[in-house]
Amino acid sequence: MSGSSEEDLAAAWGAALEDEAAPEVAGAPPADAARVLNQAEIDSLLGFDSGPSSDAAQSGIERIISSGLVAYERLPMLEIVFDRLVRLMSTTLRNFTSDNVEVSIDAMTSLRFGDYLNSIPLPAMLAVFKAEEWDNYGLIVVDSSLIYSVVDVLLGGRRGTAAMRIEGRPYTTIERTLVERLIGVVLGDLRAAFEPLCPVEFRFERLEVNPRFAAISRLSNAAVLTRMRVDMEDRGGRIEVLLPYATLEPVRELLLQQFMGERFGRDSIWETHLAEELRQTEVALDVVLDEQTMPLQQMLELKVGDRITLSSPPGAPVRLRCGEVALFEGQLGRRENRLAVRIERDRFRALPSEEAA
Structure with a gap:
């Protein structure tokens, strides 16, 4: 009677252990989380394999060490x-x-x-x-x-x-x-x-x-x-x-050049195209008959019908400007019932000493 009871108790214990192990097989086993790595796995993780090592396949401690090095640029x-x-x-x-x-x-x-x-x-x-x-x-x-x-x-x-x-x-x-x-x-x-x-x-x-x-x-x-x-x-x-x-x-x-005489950031085709387009750009020329300096109060008092006397005598040369850049000097005249300017001097290419004179 006692022998049969011990066998029944052992069978019950075995069934209980199988029931506890069943969900662990289906899911992630918690026992593996605490498993200690053996020496071969540690060597493989740190890159100390016995086989020949290559620069292309670095792992573990080699990557940790190489990450601290400075990657210098090639010349x-x-x-x-x-x-x-x-x-x-x-x-x-x-x-x-x-x-x-x-x-x-x-x-x-x-x-x-x-x-x-x-x-x-x-x-x-x-x-x-x-x-x-x-x-x-x-x-x-x-x-x-x-x-x-x-x-x-x-x-x-x-x-x-x-x-x-x-x-x-x-x-x-x-x-x-x-x-x-x-x-x-x-x-x-x-x-x-x-x-x-x-x-x-x-x-x-x-x-x-x-x-x-x-x-x-x-x-x-x-x-x-x-x-x-x-x-x-x-x-x-x-x-x-x-x-x-x-x-x-x-x-x-x-x-840093790849070959001798290389030019960075320049494209000859684009430079030629840009130069051609710039030559076709329309600009406005201003003919300056005279320039005067007057107080702001006097300008504020100007009214419709007031006259400003020009200090330049008749026949004096006038200047042609594009914005603030002086380009040419010429004579003011008339052509076919229109005011015209005949260019006589290139101020844009004049020397600084000539402009001062």
Whole structure:
């Protein structure tokens, strides 16, 4: 009897649990709301998947970090300028080193100036130069590999062997002098690269080895960084040119062009049509016989029939005006029972000195 009662009680409990679970299946289960994510789901949410990541599909923490970065505008013409710089440097560095030199652009990015100073691999040489016409500064960074390669090439090192590096010591006077000559060649090519766009002179200021002493802009300011690779057979290194956006501000409109000589906000077809319509516009000309100055009280006392005596004698020249602009001078006469004016002088194109006379 007791066994059957326990079985009946268990069956009743089972039926009750099934009745409670039925509405949860039909609707949103409240138990899932408190479910804890496992490690795989957390990694997928934060973008730490084990698979290869792509820039097009960012997620989680990558989007959170990238949202704090500043999206700087692209300068299409600046890319053309640096492409021209690479071609010029390939020729000038061959003449400078008497060796086979290949120059290529690795990357061209926008970043904050402070972030770049913290990312410079040391030891390196930082050349500060000034753009005279723009009244601001730029930075050229030569890494250690290129420094020793240039020194080895210019001082007659053997070809086919890698340049010897001696790390942990300051750069000697000879090395600094040779790098200054290299910087002078690069600045000359940079001036020639900008010349078709706008004339500018880049003047070498100083050479630093500590990034803290090469602070040419605020750490939070935006800058354009161009990384170039210089290969001399089995030797070479990197040259990085950094231009703050404040330096490029005077020529920003030119650098926003898609191609050389582009004109913004102008349409030659519309300009021609507007000029043709303006030539057909009707304007009113006023013939001014004389001008007088009189008190307001005297003008208020004028009545019908009063006469105003003109001070200009008969035959005196009269002026033709359009609004307040004097256009012509002429003689007043009569033609076929109508008053007429014969134009004798162009006042619109007269010099200020002639008008004063």
